[in-house]
Amino acid sequence: MSKEIKTGIVAVIVIAIFIWGYNFLKGQNLFDTNTRNFQVEYSNIAGLSTSSLVTINGLKVGKVTSIEFNKNITKKGHLVVSFILDNDFSFSKKSIVKIYSPSPLGGSNLAIIPEYEGENAVSGDVLKGEIESSLFTSIGERLDPIQAKLEHVIVSADSLFKNVNNILDIKTQKSLKNSVKSLEFTLNEVKKTMLSVNGLIDSTSVNLKESIKNTKLITDNFSRVSDTLANANIGEIMRKAEVTLTSANLLLEGIHSGKGTLGLLVTDDKLYNNITTMSKELENLLREMKLNPKRFVHFSLFGKRAKSYSPKKETE
Known part of the structure; x- marks a missing residue:
């Protein structure tokens, strides 16, 4: 050679x-003879680049090989993305290839959302593409109408302030300034009043605490009394009281009807008169014994006889 x-x-x-x-x-x-080539068309690739990953259910199955503009005049500006699959996973031609961003700061990748109904996709097929809204895209889409409304509000407010400036002359401006000063003075007075009220509340807080404490003691005592009453045998006490009252009624009825010594004393006038007469005679006897004790007690060595009793006129 x-x-x-x-x-x-x-x-x-x-x-x-x-x-x-x-x-x-x-x-x-x-x-690798098992490699399959597919294409998908987008109007915006949202940061997708060559060598971006292609996944199915989160599993890496291929890569993006090329991104080119569509040469068809009717689809001018559209982008054709070509990618390969190393995995022999089967899916339908109705499957969707979606551009998504795995992180806000990272690039975009392709995710195949597999469908299993219909004819299986083969190498060279053009699949349907979609773009998944990222976090910043969603925020931007929601902020756009808010921004438009905010701009409209700002323009309206600017026109309103211009009209207000035209209406307010020097005299009106001075009046407004005086009103603002009066309002400031009023607010200061209200502030002083609130400080006074706070001082009054602080001075009475001690008494209020004592009152609350005393109230709590009273309620505790009531609670103890109620517990005592609840634990006491009220039925037995009432039964004994009823028996006592019945006995007292029987005793009073006996006295009223003249039964017993108290009954005779209360109802028998003769007994009362006898007792009155006896008390008077006893009183006379005691007076006589005091005035002439020798008549009742006689003692003599020579046998002298006591004087005979001669009734005397009672003195008042």
Whole structure:
């Protein structure tokens, strides 16, 4: 083999290795016969780039190989994204390829939302594409109408202030300033009043605390009394009281009917008169014994006889 043939073979091998390496860096493996190619069209790729990942249910199954403008005049400005799948996972042609952003600061990737009804997708098919709204995109879409309304409000407010400035002359402005000063003075007076009220509340807070404490003691005592009454045998006490009252009624009825000593004393006038007469005679006897003790106690060594009793007129 000549030297030129060897050099040519080496050059062919180097070129083949270069082509394979270039495609491998792009995500294409020329020696993988299971690789499938698909395309999808978007009006906006939202930061998608070549070598972006392609996933199915979160699993990496391929990469984006190229992004080109659509050459069709009717779809001018649209972008055609080509990607390859290394996985032999089967899905329908109705499946959707969605652009999504895994993180707010990262790039975009492709996610295949698989469908299983209908004809299976094969290499070379063009699938339907969609764009998933990111966090910033959603915020921007919601802020756009708010921004428009805010601009309208600002313009209306500017016109209103211009009209107010035209209406308010120097005299009216002075009146407004005086009104503002009066309002400030009133607010200061209200502030002083509130300070006085706060001082009064602070001074009476001690008494209020004592009153609350005393009220609590009273309620505690009531609670104890109620517990005592609840635990006491009220029925037994009432029964004994009823028996006592019945006995007292019987005793009073007996006295009223003249039974017993108290009954006779209360109802029998003769007994009362006898007792009155006896008390008077006893009183006379005691008076006589005091005035003439010798008539009742006589003692003599010589046998002198005691004087006979002579009734005396009672003095008042």
